[in-house]
Amino acid sequence: MRFALRNKPKLVKAFGEDYYNLIVESLRKYFSDRSTIEKYKIDGVNYEFINVPNIQHNTDSFFQFAIINNKYDVVMLAYYSAIG
Numbered sequence: 001m002r003f004a005l006r007n008k009p010k011l012v013k014a015f016g017e018d019y020y021n022l023i024v025e026s027l028r029k030y031f032s033d034r035s036t037i038e039k040y041k042i043d044g045v046n047y048e049f050i051n052v053p054n055i056q057h058n059t060d061s062f063f064q065f066a067i068i069n070n071k072y073d074v075v076m077l078a079y080y081s082a083i084g
Helices: 008-015 017-032
Strands: 002-005 048-053 062-071 074-083
Touching: 002 017, 008 017, 017 048, 017 062, 017 074, 048 074
Parallel strands: 002 074
Antiparallel strands: 048 062, 062 074
16 A cells, blocks of 8 residues: 655645654555554544554654545545644
């Protein structure tokens, strides 16, 4: 399974290159470790979501992504928030 993350220029502008790279590396690890993903819904939002663990050491935080589209083996994601 592969992923595509939307809006790189906006994410880099808002959070910086280092934070963007952390998000992408966390996504790479998450998708390399599993063949299925755990999706969930949030009331009042039309998208499904996933929580991706932050790969930084000694953190119990997650990145939350909305699943915009799922075609073939590619999941199109939009960054939603950080948790923890």
